[in-house]
Amino acid sequence: MAKIELKNVTKSYGAVEVIKGIDLDIKKGEFMVFVGPSGCGKSTLLRLISGLEEITTGDMLFDDQRVNNLVPSDRGIAMVFQSYALYPHMKVYDNMAFGMKLAKQDKAAIDKRVRDAARMLQIEHLLDRLPRQLSGGQRQRVAIGRAIVRDPRVFLFDEPLSNLDAALRVATRLEIAKLHETMSDVTMIYVTHDQVEAMTLADRIAVLRDGRLEQLGTPAELYESPNSVFVAGFIGSPKMNFLKGKFAEDKGCATLGARPEHIDIVPEGTGDWSGEVVHAEDLGSDNYLFVEIGADEPLIVRQPGKLAIPQGSKVSLQPQPQHLHRFGADDRPLR
Amino acid sequence: MSHPLIKTIGFYALVAVIVVFAVFPFYYAIVTSFSSGTALFQVNYWPKSFNWVNYETVMGNRNFVRSIVNSVFIAGCTVAFALFLAVTAAYALSRVSFRGRGLLLMTILAVSMFPQIAVLAGLFELVRFLGIFNTPWAMILSYTIFTLPFTVWVLTTFMRDLPVEIEEAAIVDGATPWVIVTKVFLPLLWPALVTTGLLAFIGAWNEFLFALTFTSSESMRTVPVAIALLSGASQQEIPWGPIMAASVIVTVPLIVLVLIFQRKIVAGLTAGGVKG
Numbered sequence: 225m226a227k228i229e230l231k232n233v234t235k236s237y238g239a240v241e242v243i244k245g246i247d248l249d250i251k252k253g254e255f256m257v258f259v260g261p262s263g264c265g266k267s268t269l270l271r272l273i274s275g276l277e278e279i280t281t282g283d284m285l286f287d288d289q290r291v292n293n294l295v296p297s298d299r300g301i302a303m304v305f306q307s308y309a310l311y312p313h314m315k316v317y318d319n320m321a322f323g324m325k326l327a328k329q330d331k332a333a334i335d336k337r338v339r340d341a342a343r344m345l346q347i348e349h350l351l352d353r354l355p356r357q358l359s360g361g362q363r364q365r366v367a368i369g370r371a372i373v374r375d376p377r378v379f380l381f382d383e384p385l386s387n388l389d390a391a392l393r394v395a396t397r398l399e400i401a402k403l404h405e406t407m408s409d410v411t412m413i414y415v416t417h418d419q420v421e422a423m424t425l426a427d428r429i430a431v432l433r434d435g436r437l438e439q440l441g442t443p444a445e446l447y448e449s450p451n452s453v454f455v456a457g458f459i460g461s462p463k464m465n466f467l468k469g470k471f472a473e474d475k476g477c478a479t480l481g482a483r484p485e486h487i488d489i490v491p492e493g494t495g496d497w498s499g500e501v502v503h504a505e506d507l508g509s510d511n512y513l514f515v516e517i518g519a520d521e522p523l524i525v526r527q528p529g530k531l532a533i534p535q536g537s538k539v540s541l542q543p544q545p546q547h548l549h550r551f552g553a554d555d556r557p558l559r
Numbered sequence: 560m561s562h563p564l565i566k567t568i569g570f571y572a573l574v575a576v577i578v579v580f581a582v583f584p585f586y587y588a589i590v591t592s593f594s595s596g597t598a599l600f601q602v603n604y605w606p607k608s609f610n611w612v613n614y615e616t617v618m619g620n621r622n623f624v625r626s627i628v629n630s631v632f633i634a635g636c637t638v639a640f641a642l643f644l645a646v647t648a649a650y651a652l653s654r655v656s657f658r659g660r661g662l663l664l665m666t667i668l669a670v671s672m673f674p675q676i677a678v679l680a681g682l683f684e685l686v687r688f689l690g691i692f693n694t695p696w697a698m699i700l701s702y703t704i705f706t707l708p709f710t711v712w713v714l715t716t717f718m719r720d721l722p723v724e725i726e727e728a729a730i731v732d733g734a735t736p737w738v739i740v741t742k743v744f745l746p747l748l749w750p751a752l753v754t755t756g757l758l759a760f761i762g763a764w765n766e767f768l769f770a771l772t773f774t775s776s777e778s779m780r781t782v783p784v785a786i787a788l789l790s791g792a793s794q795q796e797i798p799w800g801p802i803m804a805a806s807v808i809v810t811v812p813l814i815v816l817v818l819i820f821q822r823k824i825v826a827g828l829t830a831g832g833v834k835g
Contacts, residue, residue, distance in 0.1 A: 276730060310725075323731075326732055
């Protein structure tokens with residue numbers, strides 16, 4: 225429900241500058257994901273938007289209204305924490321109703337909102353339980369439910385899936401995607417270090433590095449035309465192969481990037497590169513081949529289906545030219 | 560083969576020794592309190608007769624009953640004030656970052672190093688200055704001062720261990736610091752509150768030196784002073800029977816309190832709120 229604008233926002237703790245001037249427009253109803261490695265400032269940025277931390281310089285606007293000095297509860301935000309952060313001594317119902325109770329809302333209205341949210345998340349049968357009687361996935365649902373009850377303009381997620389196991393993570397991810405569809409006019413901001421979550425959930429992704437915005441774009445844009453070696457390496461799994469030295473010089477650049485899925489195995493002697501398979505991983509649906517072609521690290525090649533290439537065999541490789549990423553000495557792409 | 564058996568026997572023997580060591584004086588006081596006359600001066604390990612005359616003497620003494628009321632009031636107020644001040648102080652010391660916080664914490668701890676006798680004269684002047692000499696407030700003030708460092712320190716440590724995210728979730732829900740302390744932290748701090756409150760109560764209940772110094776009239780005395788000043792028929796007679804009966808009477812409330820709250824000390828209350 226809110227359009228969010230960040231204008232040259234910085235954040236310092238004493239002499240240490242954590243956020244180094246970020247300009248960002250988040251559209252109304254958009255699902256924005258902040259990704260980046262640990263310590264890049266993505267969580268801090270989320271906390272600045274939430275109001276749990278104060279902005280050092282710059283401006284933050286929600287629907288053209290300056291919110292720099294607004295406390296979190298007046299910003300119309302709701303937040304889902306990594307550790308769930310449920311109130312341990314309150315039943316699920318009271319956990320979800322706490323915010324509305326503090327706002328002195330009418331009992332019937334609270335009850336309706338809590339029950340609606342519980343129905344939406346299928347946790348109605350848990351309303352009388354204490355958090356410690358719930359499983360991790362259930363706790364995280366309650367935390368999401370608590371956020372829904374607040375009826376926020378902006379939904380903030382701080383690595384909500386990190387504490388869940390792999391299967392639950394996928395299920396909860398789907399749930400969050402569904403939530404975004406149902407509450408399509410609520411702006412959602414989601415912090416993660418997992419690029420799969422970013423790619424699957426986001427309308428747009430903001431890649432952060434070292435307190436700066438490295439690139440902003442749709443998942444497809446980031447995947448197809450990364451703005452730097454950093455983004456190219458961060459988005460996509462397995463990671464993009466980077467070649468330097470003579471491999472790059474052959475293609476007229478300082479660093480050559482080729483995604484594992486964009487390298488084909490070709491008949492002996494016809495490819496640009498050749499080498500020995502030093503390791504192979506069979507995932508059932510895909511095969512990852514690690515090929516030593518004389519670069520710094522083995523080249524990862526991803527091939528669909530079943531492959532009968534034993535370790536130690538020689539293969540010839542040909543990158544798909546239209547999918548090659550060429551970067552200059554400044555790590556920026558050459559186009 | 561007999562190793563575990565020896566271990567078990569040794570363990571319970573040690574437990575028995577400790578229990579006897581800790582409980583025997585009190586037990587002997589009970590036994591003594593039920594005897595009268597010359598029976599007081601015979602060494603009896605088992606009660607021979609149940610004679611309530613000592614209890615009747617003590618409870619018939621109007622000033623002694625008044626002392627019990629004084630003690631309850633003073634210890635209760637001390638606990639209430641100390642916990643209120645300590646909880647609010649602990650919130651500031653554990654969650655609000657300000658310059659000199661560490662120094663302040665160390666100072667609070669350092670205050671508890673001073674022996675009572677060292678500050679007695681100063682406190683006496685303060686009590687006179689405030690005009691609360693010979694009133695319960697003199698004791699409440701001094702006991703609160705002496706119990707606060709410990710209470711603040713323990714609660715600060717406890718509160719620091721509460722997950723920050725729970726507090727932040729409450730902030731997002733629109734809770735003020737007061738609401739956070741009373742509605743979110745206090746329920747989680749119950750075990751710590753009960754423990755520190757109980758210790759403060761026991762401290763205030765047993766205190767003698769201040770209570771002796773800051774009161775002058777018999778009706779203002781607390782129980783320990785009243786017992787110490789119990790007098791017999793003549794100066795030469797120490798009324799052991801009533802003294803023992805009085806000791807038993809004033810110990811029982813403490814034991815009852817500990818037994819009640821022991822059940823309330825629930826470990827792991829924070830479990831489930833955050834990923835543990």
